[in-house]
Amino acid sequence: MALSIEDIKKIAHLARIEVSESEATATLSKLTGILGLIEQMQAVDTTGIVPMSHAQELHQRLRDDVVTKTNQREAFQKNAPVLGNGSTQPAVAGGLYLVPKVIE
Amino acid sequence: MINSSLKQLASMLQSKKISSVELTQSFLTRITQYNPSINAYIALDEAKTLAQAKAADARIAAGNATALTGIPLAQKDIFCAQGWQTTCGSKMLANFIAPYDAHVITQFDQAGAVNLGKTNMDEFAMGSSNETSYFGGVKNPWSFDHVPGGSSGGSAAAVAARLCAAATGTDTGGSIRQPASLCGLTGLKPSYGVVSRYGMIAFASSLDQAGPMAKSAEDCAMMMNVMAGFDERDSTSLQRDKEDYSRELNKPQTDQPLLGLKIGLPKEFFAEGLDASVAQVITAAIDVYKKLGAQIIDISLPNTGLSIPVYYVLAPAEASSNLSRYDGVRYGHRASEYSDLNDMYNKSRAEGFGAEVKRRILIGTYVLSAGYYDAYYLKAQQIRRLIAQDFIEAFKQCDVIMGPAAPSTAFKAGEKVDDPVAMYLQDIYTISTNLAGLPGMSLPAGFAQAKDGPALPVGLQIIGNYFDEARMLNVAHQYQQVTDWHQQMPDLKRA
Numbered sequence: 001m002a003l004s005i006e007d008i009k010k011i012a013h014l015a016r017i018e019v020s021e022s023e024a025t026a027t028l029s030k031l032t033g034i035l036g037l038i039e040q041m042q043a044v045d046t047t048g049i050v051p052m053s054h055a056q057e058l059h060q061r062l063r064d065d066v067v068t069k070t071n072q073r074e075a076f077q078k079n080a081p082v083l084g085n086g087s088t089q090p091a092v093a094g095g096l097y098l099v100p101k102v103i104e
Numbered sequence: 105m106i107n108s109s110l111k112q113l114a115s116m117l118q119s120k121k122i123s124s125v126e127l128t129q130s131f132l133t134r135i136t137q138y139n140p141s142i143n144a145y146i147a148l149d150e151a152k153t154l155a156q157a158k159a160a161d162a163r164i165a166a167g168n169a170t171a172l173t174g175i176p177l178a179q180k181d182i183f184c185a186q187g188w189q190t191t192c193g194s195k196m197l198a199n200f201i202a203p204y205d206a207h208v209i210t211q212f213d214q215a216g217a218v219n220l221g222k223t224n225m226d227e228f229a230m231g232s233s234n235e236t237s238y239f240g241g242v243k244n245p246w247s248f249d250h251v252p253g254g255s256s257g258g259s260a261a262a263v264a265a266r267l268c269a270a271a272t273g274t275d276t277g278g279s280i281r282q283p284a285s286l287c288g289l290t291g292l293k294p295s296y297g298v299v300s301r302y303g304m305i306a307f308a309s310s311l312d313q314a315g316p317m318a319k320s321a322e323d324c325a326m327m328m329n330v331m332a333g334f335d336e337r338d339s340t341s342l343q344r345d346k347e348d349y350s351r352e353l354n355k356p357q358t359d360q361p362l363l364g365l366k367i368g369l370p371k372e373f374f375a376e377g378l379d380a381s382v383a384q385v386i387t388a389a390i391d392v393y394k395k396l397g398a399q400i401i402d403i404s405l406p407n408t409g410l411s412i413p414v415y416y417v418l419a420p421a422e423a424s425s426n427l428s429r430y431d432g433v434r435y436g437h438r439a440s441e442y443s444d445l446n447d448m449y450n451k452s453r454a455e456g457f458g459a460e461v462k463r464r465i466l467i468g469t470y471v472l473s474a475g476y477y478d479a480y481y482l483k484a485q486q487i488r489r490l491i492a493q494d495f496i497e498a499f500k501q502c503d504v505i506m507g508p509a510a511p512s513t514a515f516k517a518g519e520k521v522d523d524p525v526a527m528y529l530q531d532i533y534t535i536s537t538n539l540a541g542l543p544g545m546s547l548p549a550g551f552a553q554a555k556d557g558p559a560l561p562v563g564l565q566i567i568g569n570y571f572d573e574a575r576m577l578n579v580a581h582q583y584q585q586v587t588d589w590h591q592q593m594p595d596l597k598r599a
Contacts, residue, residue, distance in 0.1 A: 008466070015424060015469040016431070017462055018450035030463055031470075033525050038471075040413045041483050044490070051485030052492060054310045055296035055541025058340060075203045081438035084448075097434050100445045 003032055105130065106266040107593055110175060110323045113269055117164055117174040124164070124174030128157040128218050131176045135220065135267050138596055142243045144262040146181050147189040147222040156218045163216050171326055173216030178268035180259050181222035182229060183314075184303040185209045188219075192305045193227040193237040193255075196436045196456035206303025207335045208272060208314055215330045220268050224258030227458045228427065229279055229307045231255050232530040235521050236460040244287060245594040247558045250514035253283030253530075259317045260287040265596055270318035270327055274304060276311045277415055278509075278534025281546040284317055285509035285563025288548040290580060290590060291317040292324045295570050296541035297342035300335030308422035309340070311415075311538045320590050321547065321580035325349040328573065344571070352578040360397030361582045367393055368403035368502030373533055379512045381552035385562040386508050389549040389583070393506070396582055401502050405494040410487050411536040412528055417471050417484035418539075423461075424468025430456060463524065492540040495567075504579055505567040508533055509546035513560035533565060543568045547580045548589035561589075 008028050012019045019027060073095055083091040083098055091098040105127070108116070116122045132150060139145050153176070160174035184190050184202035186209075191197040205213065212219070226236040234242040234257025242257040244250040245265040252261040256273030260283035263271050273280040275293035284291030292315045299314040306312060316327030328349040335341045355361075369390070374383060390400060432438035432452030439451035457465070471480035498505060510530060520527045537544040546563035553559050564583075568576040584590050 003470075007470075011466050011470045011473065014473060015465050016428075016446070016449040016453055017457070017465065018454035027463065027466065030524055031466060034416060034463070034467055034528075035470075037525055037528070038413045038417055038480065041410065041417070041487055042479075044410065044483075044487055046483060046486035046490075049486040049489055051482055052489035053485055054340070055539075056340065056342065058297075061336070061339060061343075063336065072203065076434070079200055079203065079435035081432055081434075081436060081452075082440070084438055084440045084442060091433075091438065099433055100442065100448060102445055 003028060003035065106134065107591065109320060110172070110269060110318070110326045113175055114171050118169055120164070124157040124160040124218060125154060127174065128153060128176045128220070131220055131268060138265055138267060141248065142245060142261050142265055142267070143240050144223055144242055144258045144265065144267055145178070145221040146191055146193070146224050146239045146258065149188065149221065152187065153218060153220055160216045160218055170215045172212070172330055174218060175269050176218040176220045177212060178220050178223045178259055178262045178271040179209065180256055180272050180274060181225055182274050182305045183209050183272065184305070185219060185222070188222055190222065190305075191239070192229070193225040193239060194456065194458070194461070195238040196430050198238065198437070200435055204303060207300035207337065208331050209303065211330050211333070217330070223256070223262050223271060226255035226257065227461050228305070228423070229255040229274060229276055230423070230460050230464055232278070232282055232527050233515070233517070233520065234258065235517065236458055238458060241517055243599070244514045244560075245596060245599055246288065246560050247514065248599045249516050249557070250560065251286070251517050253286035253510070253514065255279040256283050256317060260284060260289060263287070263289050263317050263319065264594060266593060270316060270323050272314060272331070273317045274312060274314045275538065276307050276419060277538050278531035280315050280317055281509045281534045281544055281563065281565060282530055284546040285565070286514040286561065288561030288589070288592065289317055290320050290324050290545065290547045291315065292328065292545040292573065292577070293537070293543060294328065294332060294573055295543045297340050298332050298571070298573070300338040300341045302335055302337040306426040308419040309426060310422060311419060313538070320584050321577045322350070322353060322584075324545070325353060325577045347574065349574050349577055352574045353581045355578070362393065362579065363397030365398040365504070365579065366401055366502040367398045368401050368498050368505045370403050370405040370408065370498070370505060370507060372405050372408040373507030377511050377529070377532065378508060379552065382508050382512060382562050385550040385552055386564055389564045390506065392583060392586060396586070403498045403501055403505070405498060405536065407487065407491045407494050408532070408536055411491055411539055412532060414484045414487045414491065414539060415535045416467065416528060417480050418488065420464040420468035421472050421481055422468070424465045424472065427461070427465055432456070460524070488539050491536050495536070495540045495542060499569045504576060507565050509563035509565035513552050513554055513562060537567050542570060543573050543576060545576055545580060547583065548592070550589055
């Protein structure tokens with residue numbers, strides 16, 4: 001089935017990637033080509049075939065219920081991004097990460 | 105010395121003919137000289153590198169060296185290495201300093217190997233030419249007009265240009281084998297689950313697998329002895345006994361060391377789409393195997409053509425989920441101007457990801473979205489099983505499968521960059537082994553003359569059954585005992 005510009009905008013919204021009008025147009029033509037390639041699958045009869053989700057038939061291992069990780073908050077927060085909107089400070093305060101206000 | 109095998113380097117180091125600091129310095133000097141034009145490395149840190157070399161020399165002096173102690177290696181920038189810039193080829197992670205080591209990095213550190221730097225790659229390992237890297241393309245050392253392949257293009261170029269003794273790569277759809285083919289190296293993608301993915305930045309988790317990129321099969325075996333093994337921090341790491349991947353290299357020692365080996369040639373790997381000049385080189389390599397005693401069997405992998413459509417559903421679907429972690433909140437790129445939280449996500453991701461990564465996230469989001477899951481994702485998983493079953497049937501008739509690793513020699517930079525579908529077809533011979541979880545390797549088998557250009561390397565692919573890496577390495581090593589393609593070096597002054 002053919003994709004439309006509206007589809008591209010909807011998918012981009014779901015993926016949380018901003019696209020401009022011109023980007024959406026360019027993306028539409030590239031994605032249409034790729035989906036054309038993918039459409040080749042529809043010619044195959046897969047009735048009754050068990051989907052293969054992984055390269056090895058694995059079962060989730062369980063580990064002992066003991067603490068294995070130590071708190072490394074300070075080390076991890078060194079990679080915090082710059083806050084933005086005029087501030088060049090890291091987006092952290094008091095051990096927390098700063099984001100725009102979420103709850104009114 | 106720069107063309108010495110890992111075994112020769114280890115022997116020179118341990119007999120103290122050379123120190124690790126001297127060896128490391130000679131590679132650093134070559135990097136300073138050639139990396140500005142080749143762009144194989146994203147991050148270099150001489151102080152860190154030389155400190156490791158000094159420590160290695162102390163360890164050798166103390167008499168507790170391992171086979172790789174003091175040997176300078178390059179690490180693909182997909183592996184987190186504590187204190188090193190770790191970018192995965194993306195603007196998203198351009199300022200990310202890894203706070204911990206990937207399992208593979210820990211293994212090399214414990215062996216006493218020296219890290220020369222982090223190698224360039226396609227952004228988030230999505231590409232077959234290294235042209236999607238935020239840090240710029242990489243030149244093929246055999247011809248600077250041509251691409252090195254991808255996504256492990258920096259590692260491939262670094263080994264080919266002798267800017268390291270060996271390197272690591274990762275392979276989700278061909279990202280070790282295709283650049284190994286295009287740059288004239290030996291590269292191995294092990295069976296899925298053999299090398300831990302802990303600390304290896306995720307692209308498509310059910311397909312991603314790390315492996316060595318080196319000059320020879322013997323070198324790859326030495327690298328595998330360090331890289332492979334169970335790691336409880338990766339839930340897909342297989343609990344298997346530690347193997348010596350060198351154990352079968354040299355046996356048996358006869359005139360026909362591969363007598364009785366059954367090599368399957370899938371007709372689909374020699375059909376339309378394969379360059380005639382590449383086919384010629386592969387046929388000549390198969391003739392060498394006949395002389396070594398192997399028996400050739402015609403086989404069929406009927407669903408090979410479907411591997412690309414299936415891959416371009418499954419890999420983007422997994423990627424769209426894996427890459428949702430890059431939201432600009434705790435690390436990675438955050439937009440400089442935004443209004444609310446959603447706007448921050450939208451802008452940070454729009455600015456931080458390059459075009460190919462965005463395309464794949466969008467495809468993955470689409471095939472997983474409501475109403476399309478069965479038609480795309482489930483269908484692809486069903487065909488994935490058909491592809492895996494093709495191999496199970498084939499391995500009832502033969503011991504290893506051979507064919508080309510890539511349909512052509514290296515192409516020119518810019519040639520396919522605007523045509524994703526043409527770029528995806530580069531991986532037609534490699535993707536199916538990732539889908540099945542099988543081991544595959546590429547080794548240099550000669551050169552083919554490009555229409556309007558230089559002679560460029562051609563890689564012979566060997567696909568083995570699950571966990572048959574030691575035999576594949578033996579099969580490759582025997583070829584490298586009677587040929588010298590793997591010892592040829594590009595002339596960097598002319599490239």
